[in-house]
Amino acid sequence: MRTCAAIVLFLLLAACRQATVKEEAKDEPLRHYPLHGEVLRLDAQGKIAAIKHEKIGDWMEAMTMEFPVKDQSEFDKLHPGEKINATVFVQGNSYWVGEIQEDTAPAPASK
Numbered sequence: 001m002r003t004c005a006a007i008v009l010f011l012l013l014a015a016c017r018q019a020t021v022k023e024e025a026k027d028e029p030l031r032h033y034p035l036h037g038e039v040l041r042l043d044a045q046g047k048i049a050a051i052k053h054e055k056i057g058d059w060m061e062a063m064t065m066e067f068p069v070k071d072q073s074e075f076d077k078l079h080p081g082e083k084i085n086a087t088v089f090v091q092g093n094s095y096w097v098g099e100i101q102e103d104t105a106p107a108p109a110s111k
């Protein structure tokens with residue numbers, strides 16, 4: 001009986017803490033960074049794009065990773081193999097991509 005009560009208390013505390021973390025994330029300032037990269041794969045169901053991106057400001061080094069795309073019309077602009085210029089929005093622990101434009105400029109290496 002005592003064990004049971006302890007478990008319930010623990011779960012309540014855990015739930016409470018999670019709510020607090022979410023609350024804090026909401027108050028975090030929204031930051032945005034220019035993103036330049038190449039679309040590798042798309043997950044239409046989850047609206048997630050795997051993008052091989054160049055260094056993103058002071059936020060992230062160059063790498064390949066998955067970005068959520070919040071807006072359906074933004075997601076529809078993406079095609080695997082295309083280079084894009086876009087904006088990464090960062091708020092607390094969450095991030096997403098928007099303001100997507102196809103990068104039609106020729107690669108600098110060709111000149």
Ligand SMILES: [Cu+2]
Pocket residue numbers: 053060061062063064065
């Ligand atoms: Cu990254």
